[in-house]
Amino acid sequence: NAGVTQTPKFQVLKTGQSMTLQCAQDMNHNSMYWYRQDPGMGLRLIYYSASEGTTDKGEVPNGYNVSRLNKREFSLRLESAAPSQTSVYFCASSDLDTLVQPQHFGDGTRLSIL
């Protein structure tokens, strides 16, 4: 019953620190995504991976890097955290036919940068 699992659920960082957010899915989906959610802004796409071995920038990629480690795992890295990156981060996955399938979301990582 796991679906999409994100770790950690909460994190507080100091400005300039680095951190990797982990995401894993057990639905054998090909595509994975990272979104950030800010108050009043809805969700915005940071990066996505259409299939294993590929990654592409989304709407707000600056300050982030990603790694599609294998089909199950897609990590998001903040190399030098900034207060503007305080947000809730959601990982999602979807099947190969991405137009048809809804995206399945993890429970989110709440990240605060001081």
Add this chain to the structure above:
Amino acid sequence: AQKVTQAQTEISVVEKEDVTLDCVYETRDTTYYLFWYKQPPSGELVFLIRRNSFDEQNEISGRYSWNFQKSTSSFNFTITASQVVDSAVYFCALRGDSGYALNFGKGTSLLVTP
């Protein structure tokens, strides 16, 4: 470019009232999909419905119904006889055949009071 507009930022109703959440979208794609997600106070994103651009048939699921009208580029969501458990933020989202990711509206926060 694709855009989703949810003009209602916050709605407050008394339990058992009907409430309609508006969603207007813009896309140049011929094929596209529209989604509604619910985000309860606990923070997770729950998929509610998907509708494709070729199917304008309205849908009813229990107390929920959706009205898709291509002529007005709208995909509105009605909750009949609202309940306190319906209190959440509701997001409308769009995915076209020119991209992988979901484009979210900014969400409508619904508060149902007893």
